[in-house]
Amino acid sequence: MNFRAVSLLIFLAALIAGCEPPAEQSSEEQTAGAPDVVSGASQPAGPAEGEAIVFDSAGTSLTLEELVTTGNVIWAMDFIAPDTMIFTERQGAVKLLNTTTNEITSVDGGPDVHVSDSGGLFDVMVDPDFANNGFIFFTYIKGLGEQSAVAVARSRLEGKKLVDTQDLFVANNPSDDHAHWGSRVIMDNERYLFFTSGDRHVPDNAQSTSSHGGKVLRIRADGGVPDDNPFAGEAGAAPEIWSIGHRNPQGLFLDPGSGVLFEQEHGPTGGDEINRIEKAVNYGWPIISYGDNIWGDRQPEGTEREGLEQPLAYFKPGIAPTGICIYRGDRIPGWQGSVFSSTLRGYVVRLELAGDAVASEERLLTEWGERLRDVVEGPDGSLYLASEAGKIGRIVPVESKL
Numbered sequence: 121m122n123f124r125a126v127s128l129l130i131f132l133a134a135l136i137a138g139c140e141p142p143a144e145q146s147s148e149e150q151t152a153g154a155p156d157v158v159s160g161a162s163q164p165a166g167p168a169e170g171e172a173i174v175f176d177s178a179g180t181s182l183t184l185e186e187l188v189t190t191g192n193v194i195w196a197m198d199f200i201a202p203d204t205m206i207f208t209e210r211q212g213a214v215k216l217l218n219t220t221t222n223e224i225t226s227v228d229g230g231p232d233v234h235v236s237d238s239g240g241l242f243d244v245m246v247d248p249d250f251a252n253n254g255f256i257f258f259t260y261i262k263g264l265g266e267q268s269a270v271a272v273a274r275s276r277l278e279g280k281k282l283v284d285t286q287d288l289f290v291a292n293n294p295s296d297d298h299a300h301w302g303s304r305v306i307m308d309n310e311r312y313l314f315f316t317s318g319d320r321h322v323p324d325n326a327q328s329t330s331s332h333g334g335k336v337l338r339i340r341a342d343g344g345v346p347d348d349n350p351f352a353g354e355a356g357a358a359p360e361i362w363s364i365g366h367r368n369p370q371g372l373f374l375d376p377g378s379g380v381l382f383e384q385e386h387g388p389t390g391g392d393e394i395n396r397i398e399k400a401v402n403y404g405w406p407i408i409s410y411g412d413n414i415w416g417d418r419q420p421e422g423t424e425r426e427g428l429e430q431p432l433a434y435f436k437p438g439i440a441p442t443g444i445c446i447y448r449g450d451r452i453p454g455w456q457g458s459v460f461s462s463t464l465r466g467y468v469v470r471l472e473l474a475g476d477a478v479a480s481e482e483r484l485l486t487e488w489g490e491r492l493r494d495v496v497e498g499p500d501g502s503l504y505l506a507s508e509a510g511k512i513g514r515i516v517p518v519e520s521k522l
């Protein structure tokens with residue numbers, strides 16, 4: 121059966137299930153309503169109650185510790201102290217988790233979030249100089265009348281309260297569409313903020329240098345625009361743009377080991393990508409893709425064209441990727457330099473890279489059965505995962521357990 125035929129089956133299955141997809145459907149949304157026909161199996165069931173998940177990876181016996189369950193979609197995590205995580209829930213809440221006692225503390229204040237089907241409060245990023253300035257950065261959906269737009273905000277955390285919240289950026293492509301937002305934010309060593317913005321179901325946004333849609337963007341920590349951004353001096357162009365041709369980029373990570381900026385995005389169907397982001401480069405969407413835009417009328421012309429960058433890795437069938445990080449800890453030595461992608465398909469992808477190529481791939485935690493929203497390395501060298509069911513888990517070596 122060819123890929124088209126499989127795609128048609130997905131479409132028919134979705135119709136039968138009574139969940140007719142919108143005009144264009146991303147791999148993210150397919151996992152939400154339609155059966156997972158591509159892999160031929162529904163999401164795996166979770167483990168029996170009280171049964172530990174133990175698995176081997178890179179020569180180490182590992183186990184998953186489930187810390188908490190909030191019941192809400194946890195979108196992002198970061199750390200303000202070695203044992204204190206700050207995390208976001210898509211419905212707008214910001215919370216602290218003590219990763220030793222598992223105590224959760226609600227935080228007041230923060231951005232005024234517009235909540236829709238798949239949008240609301242997204243990423244959270246702790247300023248590298250947090251101990252001195254208290255800054256916390258967020259990406260979120262800002263309501264603009266009947267429409268909404270991706271925004272980046274900065275607050276200051278005072279105890280259990282976010283104060284002095286201000287928008288640093290509001291995207292110039294507001295829409296009443298309710299998906300394809302992106303969005304993640306990171307800060308580099310020179311205190312530039314890099315963040316992602318999705319195409320909002322307007323594929324041509326991604327190729328337009330006047331639109332913030334479908335881009336990686338770069339601003340200063342105070343919201344100002346650096347004048348060495350690639351389109352900063354161009355008439356009619358959006359000066360915040362750093363790279364173009366992205367679809368729905370939900371992962372962004374600056375690797376402290378290599379200095380490389382990694383981006384990860386949902387493709388149309390079977391074209392999810394990991395890219396190495398460089399200034400002014402065009403990553404191709406919607407002109408080229410390894411996926412089929414089966415729900416839309418804008419079909420990629422193929423997989424390659426001169427002048428358009430190839431992904432570092434692509435996934436076909438898709439994995440519905442969300443967060444991404446590179447492991448640089450010492451607690452699990454075999455994982456040094458591995459790329460981790462959390463996915464909505466109920467597993468974590470681990471890639472080993474060799475130069476510009478993927479040397480090996482494995483899928484972990486299928487037995488947990490969680491739709492995963494984020495993956496981060498903690499200060500303790502454990503790998504933390506967050507799920508749409510509101511679970512936070514931590515992968516640790518078996519021998520480190522008492």
Ligand SMILES: [Ca+2]
Nearest residue numbers: 393403404405
């Ligand atoms: Ca691409």
